[in-house]
Amino acid sequence: MIRLWQWVTYPFIQTKLLLPSTFAALRHPNYRLWFFGQTVSMMGTWMQNVAQGWLVYELTGSKFALGAISFIGTVPSLALMLPAGALSDRLPRHKVLMVTQSVMMVLAFILAFLAATGLLQVWHIGVLAFLLGVATSFDAPSRQALAVDMVEDRRDLMNAIALNSAIFNMARIIGPAIGGLVLALFGAAWCFFLNGVSFLAVIIALSRMKIPDVVQTSRGTKMLAQIAEGLNYVKDNRIVLVMISILAVSSLFGFSYYVLLPAFAVDVLHVGETGLGGLNAATGIGALLGSLIVASMGASHRKGMFISLGTLGLPITLLLFARTQSYTFALLWLALTGLSFMIQNSIMNTVIQAMVPDGLRGRVMAVYTFTFFGTAPLGALWAGTMAQALGPANAIAIGAVITLVFAVIVLVAVPALRRVET
Numbered sequence: 001m002i003r004l005w006q007w008v009t010y011p012f013i014q015t016k017l018l019l020p021s022t023f024a025a026l027r028h029p030n031y032r033l034w035f036f037g038q039t040v041s042m043m044g045t046w047m048q049n050v051a052q053g054w055l056v057y058e059l060t061g062s063k064f065a066l067g068a069i070s071f072i073g074t075v076p077s078l079a080l081m082l083p084a085g086a087l088s089d090r091l092p093r094h095k096v097l098m099v100t101q102s103v104m105m106v107l108a109f110i111l112a113f114l115a116a117t118g119l120l121q122v123w124h125i126g127v128l129a130f131l132l133g134v135a136t137s138f139d140a141p142s143r144q145a146l147a148v149d150m151v152e153d154r155r156d157l158m159n160a161i162a163l164n165s166a167i168f169n170m171a172r173i174i175g176p177a178i179g180g181l182v183l184a185l186f187g188a189a190w191c192f193f194l195n196g197v198s199f200l201a202v203i204i205a206l207s208r209m210k211i212p213d214v215v216q217t218s219r220g221t222k223m224l225a226q227i228a229e230g231l232n233y234v235k236d237n238r239i240v241l242v243m244i245s246i247l248a249v250s251s252l253f254g255f256s257y258y259v260l261l262p263a264f265a266v267d268v269l270h271v272g273e274t275g276l277g278g279l280n281a282a283t284g285i286g287a288l289l290g291s292l293i294v295a296s297m298g299a300s301h302r303k304g305m306f307i308s309l310g311t312l313g314l315p316i317t318l319l320l321f322a323r324t325q326s327y328t329f330a331l332l333w334l335a336l337t338g339l340s341f342m343i344q345n346s347i348m349n350t351v352i353q354a355m356v357p358d359g360l361r362g363r364v365m366a367v368y369t370f371t372f373f374g375t376a377p378l379g380a381l382w383a384g385t386m387a388q389a390l391g392p393a394n395a396i397a398i399g400a401v402i403t404l405v406f407a408v409i410v411l412v413a414v415p416a417l418r419r420v421e422t
Contacts (some may be wrong), residue, residue, distance in 0.1 A: 044198025046175025065385015085366020180277020
């Protein structure tokens, strides 16, 4: 496995000085290992997401169940994300990730075993989703903040953060497409099993990184005091607070459309497993393009303008998606939705990380990640309830309208956001 890994990454090691600015962070060996390992792992994760949503809807026929399972999987973030952020400043982040990624791998294999043996029930999915949510709560803050540890030259930090989003979205293109095919041809168990195997890529990459075991804060300081310090930084920095508020509303009412995609695919578009994979892949294509746009920006002085465009583009394209019954147009609107969300999210992420002191990075990014993951369970539950009562199309449309109204209010009330730079 390790020899194969060296063979795959060798051409990039040899040409590291010839990389275009869009991929500047790949000059750094630690980040290069992370890039390839995390890409493979995230593809497996998206395969599992597609199979799990389809399986829940197949077992229950309930739109509410889709939202409920997503709620169960993300609700641990409400209690654990902020302490996990403090932990990421107290312990070596790459070692924290070694543990969390290993736990996620084991959970995927358990899910595969239950599905393959025909023992899998909805409550099993709920329990495993909850445990995965616990692991993710500790994984996400360290993963967000690890870029600063992997990139020796701080001039490439912004590029590394943007490429982290590109990793997510490259996987989102390939993973759901493969997941839909594997699900249709071999069943959900193989999606779960391949996800478990994919974690080996990132575990091997982390084990081969040469990162000093540096911690940012003293373990003697009380964790509650450290959490409060991170929260106070966010509260006192108006631009950071506004950007996190935008993320909260976008996640709660806008991006919650994702949990309804299986129902939308069946009830509105009348497409099967492969069609569902295509919908996920379309969002990923748009989001990947958005990530690469951000990675190419470098020292651009128009970050505030791009944040504004993404913040408005997300609800507008999502509203158009909710109102279409054409699979072709659904793919187009989802691609633009992914593009808008990723431009908004990636630039806000890079701006915040550039502003935050190193010693607070894990905690502030925990607040940022908590906002996304913490509002996601509420959004999933809200979306599932609305879809059960009004149908998936109307539920998505209502969420898009709420998101759009909030975006307009914020952009008018806080003109400094439109001019924000790093």
